[in-house]
Amino acid sequence: xxxxxxxxxxxxxxxxxxxxxxxxxxxxxxxxxxxxxxxxxxxxxxxxxxxxxxxxxxxxxxxxxxxxxxxxxxxxxxxxxxxxxxxxxxxxxxxxxxxxxxxxxxxxxxxxxxxxxxxxxxxxxxxxxxxxxxxxxxxxxxxxxxxxxxxxxxxxxxxxxxxxxxxxxxxxxxxxxxxxxxxxxxxxxxxxxxxxxxxxxxxxxxxxxxxxxxxxxxxxxxxxxxxxxxxxxxxxxxxxxxxxxxxxxxxxxxxxxxxxxxxxxxxxxxxxxxxxxxxxxxxxxxxxxxxxxxxxxxxxxxxxxxxxxxxxxxxxxxxxxxxxxxxxxxxxxxxxxxxxxxxxxxxxxxxxxxxxxxxxxxxxxxxxxxxxxxxxxxxxxxxxxxxxxxxxxxxxxxxxxxxxxxxxxxxxxxxxxxx
Amino acid sequence: xxxxxxxxxxxxxxxxxxxxxxxxxxxxxxxxxxxxxxxxxxxxxxxxxxxxxxxxxxxxxxxxxxxxxxxxxxxxxxxxxxxxxxxxxxxxxxxxxxxxxxxxxxxxxxxxxxxxxxxxxxxxxxxxxxxxxxxxxxxxxxxxxxxxxxxxxxxxxxxxxxxxxxxxxxxxxxxxxxxxxxxxxxxxxxxxxxxxxxxxxxxxxxxxxxxxxxxxxxxxxxxxxxxxxxxxxxxxxxxxxxxxxxxxxxxxxxxxxxxxxxxxxxxxxxxxxxxxxxxxxxxxxxxxxxxxxxxxxxxxxxxxxxxxxxxxxxxxxxxxxxxxxxxxxxxxxxxxxxxxxxxxxxxxxxxxxxxxxxxxxxxxxxxxxxxxxxxxxxxxxxxxxxxxxxxxxxxxxxxxxxxxxxxxxxxxxxxxxxx
Numbered sequence: 001x002x003x004x005x006x007x008x009x010x011x012x013x014x015x016x017x018x019x020x021x022x023x024x025x026x027x028x029x030x031x032x033x034x035x036x037x038x039x040x041x042x043x044x045x046x047x048x049x050x051x052x053x054x055x056x057x058x059x060x061x062x063x064x065x066x067x068x069x070x071x072x073x074x075x076x077x078x079x080x081x082x083x084x085x086x087x088x089x090x091x092x093x094x095x096x097x098x099x100x101x102x103x104x105x106x107x108x109x110x111x112x113x114x115x116x117x118x119x120x121x122x123x124x125x126x127x128x129x130x131x132x133x134x135x136x137x138x139x140x141x142x143x144x145x146x147x148x149x150x151x152x153x154x155x156x157x158x159x160x161x162x163x164x165x166x167x168x169x170x171x172x173x174x175x176x177x178x179x180x181x182x183x184x185x186x187x188x189x190x191x192x193x194x195x196x197x198x199x200x201x202x203x204x205x206x207x208x209x210x211x212x213x214x215x216x217x218x219x220x221x222x223x224x225x226x227x228x229x230x231x232x233x234x235x236x237x238x239x240x241x242x243x244x245x246x247x248x249x250x251x252x253x254x255x256x257x258x259x260x261x262x263x264x265x266x267x268x269x270x271x272x273x274x275x276x277x278x279x280x281x282x283x284x285x286x287x288x289x290x291x292x293x294x295x296x297x298x299x300x301x302x303x304x305x306x307x308x309x310x311x312x313x314x315x316x317x318x319x320x321x322x323x324x325x326x327x328x329x330x331x332x333x334x335x336x337x338x339x340x341x342x343x344x345x346x347x348x349x350x351x352x353x354x355x356x357x358x359x360x361x362x363x364x365x366x367x368x369x370x371x372x373x374x375x376x377x378x379x380x381x382x383x384x385x386x387x388x389x390x391x392x393x394x395x396x397x398x399x400x401x402x403x404x405x406x407x408x409x410x411x412x413x414x415x416x417x418x419x
Numbered sequence: 420x421x422x423x424x425x426x427x428x429x430x431x432x433x434x435x436x437x438x439x440x441x442x443x444x445x446x447x448x449x450x451x452x453x454x455x456x457x458x459x460x461x462x463x464x465x466x467x468x469x470x471x472x473x474x475x476x477x478x479x480x481x482x483x484x485x486x487x488x489x490x491x492x493x494x495x496x497x498x499x500x501x502x503x504x505x506x507x508x509x510x511x512x513x514x515x516x517x518x519x520x521x522x523x524x525x526x527x528x529x530x531x532x533x534x535x536x537x538x539x540x541x542x543x544x545x546x547x548x549x550x551x552x553x554x555x556x557x558x559x560x561x562x563x564x565x566x567x568x569x570x571x572x573x574x575x576x577x578x579x580x581x582x583x584x585x586x587x588x589x590x591x592x593x594x595x596x597x598x599x600x601x602x603x604x605x606x607x608x609x610x611x612x613x614x615x616x617x618x619x620x621x622x623x624x625x626x627x628x629x630x631x632x633x634x635x636x637x638x639x640x641x642x643x644x645x646x647x648x649x650x651x652x653x654x655x656x657x658x659x660x661x662x663x664x665x666x667x668x669x670x671x672x673x674x675x676x677x678x679x680x681x682x683x684x685x686x687x688x689x690x691x692x693x694x695x696x697x698x699x700x701x702x703x704x705x706x707x708x709x710x711x712x713x714x715x716x717x718x719x720x721x722x723x724x725x726x727x728x729x730x731x732x733x734x735x736x737x738x739x740x741x742x743x744x745x746x747x748x749x750x751x752x753x754x755x756x757x758x759x760x761x762x763x764x765x766x767x768x769x770x771x772x773x774x775x776x777x778x779x780x781x782x783x784x785x786x787x788x789x790x791x792x793x794x795x796x797x798x799x800x801x802x803x804x805x806x807x808x809x810x811x812x813x814x815x816x817x818x819x820x821x822x823x824x825x826x827x828x829x830x831x832x833x834x835x836x837x838x
């Protein structure tokens with residue numbers, strides 16, 4: 001495949017065929033009036049092509065406010081492709097092409113970008129994850145089983161010293177992974193450099209005793225050069241992970257961090273709902289995670305089963321599977337899915353079952369911190385839940401001989417949809 | 420004002436008051452279970468505060484798919500504020516706070532961020548536009564009246580040499596401004612460096628004769644370091660403007676370009692529809708343009724009257740006014756609004772009238788290129804339309820003595836909504 005293929009679900013007041021033609025024109029050689037300079041040779045070289053059109057339904061009213069009106073709004077699925085020569089392997093320019101001036105077209109009353117076919121030339125032209133699943137397991141010292149993580153809470157408000165004290169307790173409790181909250185960047189109340197120094201002092205010293213260094217994802221999100229300096233500081237302190245807010249630093253910012261960082265990039269998707277919650281406009285996670293992997297994300301958030309947000313379990317499961325699926329024949333670029341958001345011992349087993357493996361990072365905040373017997377018991381309860389699933393036992397049965405798990409199940413009401 | 424204030428229009432299955440509390444908690448010190456470490460002192464220092472709540476209506480069904488259901492979904496407007504100490508003047512971290520993990524909350528069935536109150540400490544802590552309106556007029560040599568611009572079309576497909584030939588014609592036709600299309604970055608078919616060199620050769624040589632250099636906004640959109648190199652090349656060639664795709668390079672990328680660039684930043688918002696077209700989820704342009712100005716955008720696209728997209732004239736007018744409105748008492752950070760999309764001689768006068776001034780850049784593609792007497796007549800027709808408006812004459816009357824304007828009005832059907 002030498003063309004980039006994007007598939008959209010659309011609805012249109014002018015019919016799916018005509019709307020698809022406008023989309024292809026607008027996003028390549030056309031404008032609202034055909035110009036003499038748009039020659040056949042130029043079109044042959046650079047025009048977007050309609051590869052597939054499928055009519056799926058019709059509606060009597062437009063899904064989104066639309067300047068053009070019609071008696072019926074036809075719905076369908078269209079695939080458009082572009083020659084790689086239009087943009088080369090440049091993700092920022094690809095974004096402007098497949099997700100640019102399309103969402104506003106008056107010829108569309110709904111549009112979602114739902115699939116993206118990655119040509120080998122793009123997969124090989126992008127760096128992809130530097131560590132992925134295997135590299136992360138190695139750095140973390142967790143050869144098998146779900147990696148157990150937590151988030152520093154309260155999200156924001158702890159001083160650097162208080163953060164380090166909390167981290168010390170969590171390290172003693174044998175956690176695998178800790179992350180800053182996405183609200184904790186480099187504010188004056190908890191400066192990044194102070195936090196990094198104090199936390200790594202604790203974790204380096206704990207590693208001396210345990211022989212295993214807890215991975216801490218420091219939220220480096222900031223301006224580009226500040227993020228690079230943050231990474232340099234992290235490296236000098238012996239830290240093993242850098243976290244960024246994808247929607248704050250953008251596709252170019254992500255790639256800049258990938259190119260600069262000797263550490264895995266923990267990619268947080270906060271703000272994701274804006275891009276995907278509406279059924280009528282947006283981008284599917286299956287698409288965005290491909291671009292974020294191409295640009296170099298090692299860990300990608302996928303929400304969690306029975307989360308505090310609004311995505312249902314099917315969406316979450318498909319997102320996690322997508323992150324593990326090979327990106328192209330040429331380069332798989334597999335990343336590590338991160339389950340997070342209202343997670344407790346109840347969701348460990350179902351996550352393993354639905355994903356079909358345990359190559360994921362399972363982050364619980366309250367699910368660890370609010371365990372009645374303390375964080376260590378909270379962490380143990382999650383490992384016990386994984387052991388139960390691996391042994392093929394019901395978690396409630398396994399809990400009979402495992403008091404930490406029993407206490408967790410009792411404390412955190414089951415909200416997981418079980419089949 | 421020492422706190423950052425964000426106002427949201429929301430709808431909720433749990434009531435506006437409760438939903439607002441969840442929003443404030445989620446975006447500051449809270450999580451789904453209250454932790455012992457969330458002390459009163461910590462809350463006093465760092466918690467988000469509910470400043471205002473207003474109930475505006477109710478609905479029997481949720482506007483967006485929502486995991487929580489209710490008999491009624493209450494609608495309202497809520498203002499939440501944060502202490503600047505939580506994030507400092509860091510726009511990427513502010514974005515994660517005001518537009519982060521909110522859009523997905525199960526307690527919300529609709530959410531739009533509609534206003535942002537900028538504290539002086541933020542306005543003074545950010546660079547803002549380097550050139551703005553006055554600096555752009557000076558560089559362009561257009562002391563008064565609307566600045567007239569065009570877009571290289573076909574959007575993509577011309578070689579560097581063909582682009583320079585087109586630019587030569589446009590310079591001879593006395594245009595003020597030309598921009599690359601957002602689809603034209605640095606693809607193998609039209610490499611950035613080749614294009615920049617050939618185009619600036621033409622424009623420098625034209626300036627020797629005319630005494631005035633056409634401003635060309637080269638689309639530098641790419642990875643961070645490549646964009647910096649692109650800017651360096653532009654500076655060495657005597658170019659006077661750099662264009663970026665905001666949604667491709669992100670807030671941190673924009674700021675990096677502002678800090679590096681000796682040229683004005685022409686900020687293109689392609690993909691904007693994704694953030695704002697749904698009435699139920701998104702961010703208002705009045706908010707995003709503030710952040711984009713703080714980060715250093717000199718020119719900001721606002722669509723155009725009677726455009727080929729779906730925004731109506733009120734939205735466009737309000738967007739243009741917003742870009743010209745002072746950002747805070749401490750620093751106005753005013754930017755130049757750019758009208759674009761299906762613009763012709765018909766829309767010049769109404770744009771001046773609705774905005775109340777002529778401090779804008781008016782970009783017409785087909786409206787110049789497709790003028791029956793050629794691009795020079797197209798450009799003249801736009802200046803004549805501005806003169807008519809300034810003289811207080813109807814454009815149709817003014818056209819009687821101005822053949823270029825008459826031909827434009829006849830060729831491009833009026834689609835402007837006139838009151």
